[in-house]
Amino acid sequence: xxxxxxxxxxxxxxxxxxxxxxxxxxxxxxxxxxxxxxxxxxxxxxxxxxxxxxxxxxxxxxxxxxxxxxxxxxxxxxxxxxxxxxxxxxxxxxxxxxxxxxxxxxxxxxxxxxxxxxxxxxxxxxxxxxxxxxxxxxxxxxxxxxxxxxxxxxxxxxxxxxxxxxxxxxxxxxxxxxxxxxxxxxxxxxxxxxxxxxxxxxxxxxxxxxxxxxxxxxxxxxxxxxxxxxxxxxxxxxxxxxxxxxxxxxxxxxxxxxxxxxxxxxxxxxxxxxxxxxxxxxxxxxxxxxxxxxxxxxxxxxxxxxxxxxxxxxxxxxxxxxxxxxxxxxxxxxxxxxxxxxxxxxxxxxxxxxxxxxxxxxxxxxxxxxxxxxxxxxxxxxxxxxxxxxxx
Numbered sequence: 001x002x003x004x005x006x007x008x009x010x011x012x013x014x015x016x017x018x019x020x021x022x023x024x025x026x027x028x029x030x031x032x033x034x035x036x037x038x039x040x041x042x043x044x045x046x047x048x049x050x051x052x053x054x055x056x057x058x059x060x061x062x063x064x065x066x067x068x069x070x071x072x073x074x075x076x077x078x079x080x081x082x083x084x085x086x087x088x089x090x091x092x093x094x095x096x097x098x099x100x101x102x103x104x105x106x107x108x109x110x111x112x113x114x115x116x117x118x119x120x121x122x123x124x125x126x127x128x129x130x131x132x133x134x135x136x137x138x139x140x141x142x143x144x145x146x147x148x149x150x151x152x153x154x155x156x157x158x159x160x161x162x163x164x165x166x167x168x169x170x171x172x173x174x175x176x177x178x179x180x181x182x183x184x185x186x187x188x189x190x191x192x193x194x195x196x197x198x199x200x201x202x203x204x205x206x207x208x209x210x211x212x213x214x215x216x217x218x219x220x221x222x223x224x225x226x227x228x229x230x231x232x233x234x235x236x237x238x239x240x241x242x243x244x245x246x247x248x249x250x251x252x253x254x255x256x257x258x259x260x261x262x263x264x265x266x267x268x269x270x271x272x273x274x275x276x277x278x279x280x281x282x283x284x285x286x287x288x289x290x291x292x293x294x295x296x297x298x299x300x301x302x303x304x305x306x307x308x309x310x311x312x313x314x315x316x317x318x319x320x321x322x323x324x325x326x327x328x329x330x331x332x333x334x335x336x337x338x339x340x341x342x343x344x345x346x347x348x349x350x351x352x353x354x355x356x357x358x359x360x361x362x363x364x365x366x367x368x369x370x371x372x373x374x375x376x377x378x379x380x381x382x383x384x385x386x387x388x389x390x391x392x
Contacts, residue, residue, distance in 0.1 A: 125250075127361070127388045129324075130162035130369075131295035131353050133263070133381035134178075136169040136200055144342045144376065146174065153378040154181045156371045160385050165205040166261035166295030168381075175203045184208060190218045192240040195228030202242045202296070204261040209249075214256055216244035219282060221264070221275040235271035239263060241279060243286065251390065258287035262296040264306060272300050276309035283320065293388075294321060294356035297381065301350030302326065310356060321356040324386040328366035336368065338382045344372030353384045361388040 134153060137146035157165060157178075167178070170189060179187040182205060189203025190196060195218060206213070219225040221239040222232040231238045241262040248257055260283060265271040276298075283292055300306040302323070311323045326332075337349030347370070355366065366386040371378065 125390045126364070127164065127293070127390065128160065128162045129164045129166075129293055129295065129355050129357075129386045129388065130157065130160050130383055131166045131168075131261075131297070131355055132157065132383040133168040133297040133353060133379060134170055134174060135379045135381070137171050137174045141342070141380075144380070149376075149378050150174075150177060152373060154178070156369065156378045156383065157182065159371070160369065160383070162205075162385070163207045163210060164259055164293055164295070166259075167203050167205070168200075168261075168263040168297040170201045170203040171199075172197045172201070175201060178203075178205065186211075186213065188213070188216055188244055189242050190240070192220070192238045193229050199229075199238065200263070202240050202261045202263050204242055204244065204259060204295075206244065206246060206259065211246040211248060211257075214245045214247055216242075218242050221262070221271070221278060225278060225282070231271075233271040233274050234268035235265040235275075236267040237265060239265050239271075239275060241282070243282075245286075245290070254390075255290050257293065258283075258290045259293045260295070262294075262298075264296065264298045264300065266299045272298070273305040273309065276306035280310055280314075291360050291390075292321065292356070292358045293361075295354070297353050299352050301352060302332065307354075310354075320358050322359060322363070324355040324357055324363045324388070325351065325366040325368070325384060327363040328386070338368055338384060340377045340380055340382050342377050342380050344370060344375050344377055351384075353381055355384055355386045357386070357388055360391050362391055363387075364389050 132153075135141070135144075135146070137150075139145070165182075165185065167175075167189075170178075172191065175187055175189055179185070184207060185205040186208045187203055187205050189201035191199040191201055193199030218228075219241050220227060220230045221235070221241065222230040224230045224232070229238055239262070241260055243258060243260045246257045246259060248254060260279070262275075262279065264275050279294075283294070294310070298306055307323070311319050311321055313319055325336075329336075335347040336351040337347050338351050338353040339349055340346045347368075351368070357363070364387045366384070369383045369385055371383075
């Protein structure tokens with residue numbers, strides 16, 4: 001975190017302790033916050049301070065506009081600036097001439113920033129992914145019952161604005177509610193008990209305007225994956241994978257994207273290991289020449305056989321998928337738990353909700369969404385998000 005502007009970037013402001021430092025130091029602070037805000041989606045608080053705020057629509061806002069707006073907020077009230085030479089500081093008595101010099105410097109710095117990282121500013125090539133176990137809607141959860149939290153849950157989804165959304169534990173009426181509240185998405189899912197409407201779904205949603213569905217289907221995590229409702233090994237419950245093959249209208253000449261969403265068993269240790277191996281085989285078979293996105297609740301931590309089966313090498317075969325969160329946060333921390341039990345402070349425990357992607361995607365960010373109200377979360381899992389950049 002920058003010690004001066006409060007943003008989570010690494011560039012120093014070089015103006016410690018000064019809210020409105022003069023001339024060049026002020027400009028350095030603007031430059032610092034502007035660079036960091038591009039990376040972390042922060043918005044300047046216009047109340048004459050540098051308080052980081054989450055920008056709810058930063059992905060569509062041109063950086064140049066943000067930069068100029070920020071510059072005027074901090075400098076218009078004071079046209080007198082100092083121009084710093086290599087060895088000393090000379091006061092400039094012509095306010096408007098100094099104002100012009102500073103504008104020129106600001107525009108030059110903005111141009112440099114564009115040259116440094118143009119790919120991160122290109123929404124055409126980015127993909128926003130969210131995985132969210134929404135907790136089955138018939139559970140006897142008292143104050144956390146579905147009807148009491150469903151609007152909050154939709155607001156949480158809207159806040160991140162995913163292009164791809166994978167849900168788990170979704171019953172048919174919950175799928176229908178989300179489809180009604182998220183009309184910009186196409187929903188695809190089937191009940192795990194019969195392959196139709198009965199039982200929990202691994203229902204997925206994709207942005208209709210961006211993607212065209214070319215194919216899709218379901219298979220069961222069992223020794224007979226094509227048999228609806230089947231289960232094997234020590235699995236306590238029937239488990240399903242839902243997948244779609246999508247054409248990205250933003251990259252119509254690129255190979256299709258294949259998106260998988262699933263929920264592993266919560267009790268069967270052997271079932272989770274076999275499920276990961278089966279899933280990896282199906283990913284290879286269904287997407288040999290395609291880009292892949294995987295979301296799910298895997299009911300296993302990072303140092304587990306299922307994680308190794310999906311994201312590690314097998315014999316001499318390198319993994320196709322990378323763990324997006326670990327790619328963005330190489331050093332594991334103690335507060336990476338994703339099962340909340342509806343409590344915002346429950347951040348310990350394993351990270352059991354994962355987003356995976358093939359290596360043609362570059363992970364620009366991945367977070368565990370700790371959204372809460374009055375200490376309560378919209379589900380008993382924290383959603384996990386990732387922003388990916390296409391290298392295709």
